[in-house]
Amino acid sequence: MRQIAVVSGKGGTGKTSLVASLAALARGRAVYADCDVDAPDLHLILQPTVMERREFFGIKRAFIDGSKCTQCGLCQDACRFGAIADFQINPALCEGCGVCKLVCPAGAVEMRESLAGYAYISETRFGPLVHAELFPGDEASGKLVAMVREMARDLAASRNLDLVLIDGSPGIGCPVIASLTGVDLALVVTEPTITGEHDLERVLDVADHFGIKTAVCINKFDLNPAAASRIEDLCQERAVMIAGRLPFHPSVVEAMVLGRAVVELGGPVAEAISGMWNVLENLL
Amino acid sequence: MKISIASGKGGTGKTLVATSMAASLASAGISRVTLADCDVEEPNAYLFFPERTLLERKECYVPVPIIDELKCTHCSKCADVCAYHALAVLPETVLLFPELCHGCGACTLVCQESAVREGSRSLGEIFRARSDGVEIIWGELRLGEARSTPLIKAVKDRAEGETVIVDCPPGTSCSLVESVRGTDFCLLVTEPTPFGLYDLDIALKVLEKMNIPRGVLVNKSGMGDRKVYEYLEKRNIPLLMEIPLDRNIAELYSRGEIFVEKMPEWKAKFAGMVREIEEMIS
Numbered sequence: 001m002r003q004i005a006v007v008s009g010k011g012g013t014g015k016t017s018l019v020a021s022l023a024a025l026a027r028g029r030a031v032y033a034d035c036d037v038d039a040p041d042l043h044l045i046l047q048p049t050v051m052e053r054r055e056f057f058g059i060k061r062a063f064i065d066g067s068k069c070t071q072c073g074l075c076q077d078a079c080r081f082g083a084i085a086d087f088q089i090n091p092a093l094c095e096g097c098g099v100c101k102l103v104c105p106a107g108a109v110e111m112r113e114s115l116a117g118y119a120y121i122s123e124t125r126f127g128p129l130v131h132a133e134l135f136p137g138d139e140a141s142g143k144l145v146a147m148v149r150e151m152a153r154d155l156a157a158s159r160n161l162d163l164v165l166i167d168g169s170p171g172i173g174c175p176v177i178a179s180l181t182g183v184d185l186a187l188v189v190t191e192p193t194i195t196g197e198h199d200l201e202r203v204l205d206v207a208d209h210f211g212i213k214t215a216v217c218i219n220k221f222d223l224n225p226a227a228a229s230r231i232e233d234l235c236q237e238r239a240v241m242i243a244g245r246l247p248f249h250p251s252v253v254e255a256m257v258l259g260r261a262v263v264e265l266g267g268p269v270a271e272a273i274s275g276m277w278n279v280l281e282n283l284l
Numbered sequence: 285m286k287i288s289i290a291s292g293k294g295g296t297g298k299t300l301v302a303t304s305m306a307a308s309l310a311s312a313g314i315s316r317v318t319l320a321d322c323d324v325e326e327p328n329a330y331l332f333f334p335e336r337t338l339l340e341r342k343e344c345y346v347p348v349p350i351i352d353e354l355k356c357t358h359c360s361k362c363a364d365v366c367a368y369h370a371l372a373v374l375p376e377t378v379l380l381f382p383e384l385c386h387g388c389g390a391c392t393l394v395c396q397e398s399a400v401r402e403g404s405r406s407l408g409e410i411f412r413a414r415s416d417g418v419e420i421i422w423g424e425l426r427l428g429e430a431r432s433t434p435l436i437k438a439v440k441d442r443a444e445g446e447t448v449i450v451d452c453p454p455g456t457s458c459s460l461v462e463s464v465r466g467t468d469f470c471l472l473v474t475e476p477t478p479f480g481l482y483d484l485d486i487a488l489k490v491l492e493k494m495n496i497p498r499g500v501l502v503n504k505s506g507m508g509d510r511k512v513y514e515y516l517e518k519r520n521i522p523l524l525m526e527i528p529l530d531r532n533i534a535e536l537y538s539r540g541e542i543f544v545e546k547m548p549e550w551k552a553k554f555a556g557m558v559r560e561i562e563e564m565i566s
Contacts, residue, residue: 008294009325010294010295010326011293011454012293012295012454013294013295016479037457038455038457038486039292039455039482044479060367078393081388092461092465092494095388096367097368097389097390098365099388099389099390137458137461138458140457141457169454169455170294170295170454170455171432171453171454171455172325172326173430173431173459174431174432176325177428191538193538193539194538194539195326195331195540198326198331199326199328202325205427206427224539227538250507253477253507257477257478257508
């Protein structure tokens with residue numbers, strides 16, 4: 001089974017629009033996994049019918065039983081996260097380490113799991129989709145990404161599909177690392193801006209750190225030709241392949257508003273994505 | 285006053301807005317404007333101040349256990365208590381996975397042999413610089429590091445000034461929560477597209493939970509559809525500014541220029557928006 005993750009250091013470079021189009025091209029041959037659990041948008045294009053919902057439990061959090069608490073204050077002193085004040089836990093600050101429970105002489109602290117979101121297995125016009133919903137502001141998005149990926153792999157295996165296509169999140173931190181671990185290829189989407197360039201380098205460094213093969217897609221490459229050619233040079237220096245160059249074109253937003261993939265509408269971006277898909281298939 | 289600039293979706297223009305707001309206030313004569321870039325995974329705001337002078341650069345340390353193998357009896361209590369699976373006790377040695385450690389100190393507490401003491405490790409660096417009346421503070425998460433929140437907190441703690449503008453990372457989970465915590469107002473930047481709206485809705489729910497006053501700025505207006513406007517009207521959420529989809533603005537941004545410097549009529553609009561925010565929270 002092969003796994004491709006579409007990531008970007010900078011947000012808003014077009015990952016989800018691209019993944020929706022790649023899904024249209026891979027139709028019937030792959031499982032899709034929306035691992036941007038903070039801001040999941042792939043379902044807006046794939047319009048899934050949910051077949052199964054699983055509960056996601058994030059980190060455990062401490063609870064103080066007021067009837068047992070003697071207000072000795074030991075837990076407050078021991079908590080490194082400033083999560084206890086007035087003998088009450090602030091769940092937003094609690095990281096679930098359990099130190100308060102360890103130090104409590106009265107046995108007043110209990111660690112409880114709490115529901116932090118859901119993961120879904122769905123059917124779409126392009127094939128099965130695994131996606132998730134993290135409750136607003138909750139923690140452990142990396143753990144939810146790992147759950148989505150495991151469900152996607154299991155689903156691919158059970159249906160004899162040999163490709164998992166992952167829509168990742170921006171950044172280089174915990175959810176991105178969880179999206180990248182063990183993939184065969186990370187497709188990094190960038191744009192020719194000073195921020196796009198800077199963030200591309202950081203995410204390529206992270207992929208190298210974990211020994212993951214990369215290829216780059218320059219989106220809106222014609223917006224700033226000078227920056228685009230700097231990105232080309234950077235990729236050449238690092239021996240990273242440029243899998244595709246997509247032009248700036250209104251069809252991308254038009255498709256999004258219609259809930260369609262760009263390749264379903266056609267046009268210059270659709271053509272460029274189809275060309276890139278051939279390159280990616282050869283790479284794998 | 286601390287104003288955070290956030291969005292659920294990435295690439296909606298947070299940094300464009302934060303840098304423009306800082307530059308506008310600085311030229312309006314606000315003496316101490318601080319721009320704190322809390323997107324420690326991909327810090328970008330400083331790139332828009334090429335004339336900056338670096339004032340300070342320091343590591344951000346978090347605690348991490350150090351095991352004294354001579355005292356260790358390999359009883360495994362430390363690994364059992366670790367909520368993050370950062371320790372693995374083998375018959376002959378103890379393995380530490382530092383990226384998983386939250387530095388809570390539970391392992392030190394449970395070790396009866398006093399074999400665990402605490403050292404520290406760096407999560408990344410914090411930088412402070414000055415440029416044209418704006419102080420810029422940013423953090424840079426070390427590559428391969430998963431936990432960004434302690435570094436975000438350190439960046440925010442370092443930011444002082446009459447007006448602090450906090451540029452937040454994208455997303456709607458812990459790093460957003462840490463970035464907006466303690467700010468007086470959050471300006472959510474969105475774009476009028478289905479993706480922009482969907483993620484705006486999640487981000488608004490986070491702010492509601494945290495009881496932080498908020499307003500919305502629609503960037504790239506003119507593209508997409510009208511649904512975000514209908515959404516804001518229905519919920520009575522103030523729309524504080526619209527920035528049109530404009531090739532000129534996009535090109536200036538792509539070159540690392542703060543667009544209000546080239547289109548100065550926008551400076552008064554940004555300063556006016558900040559006054560409006562000040563009135564809303566007073």
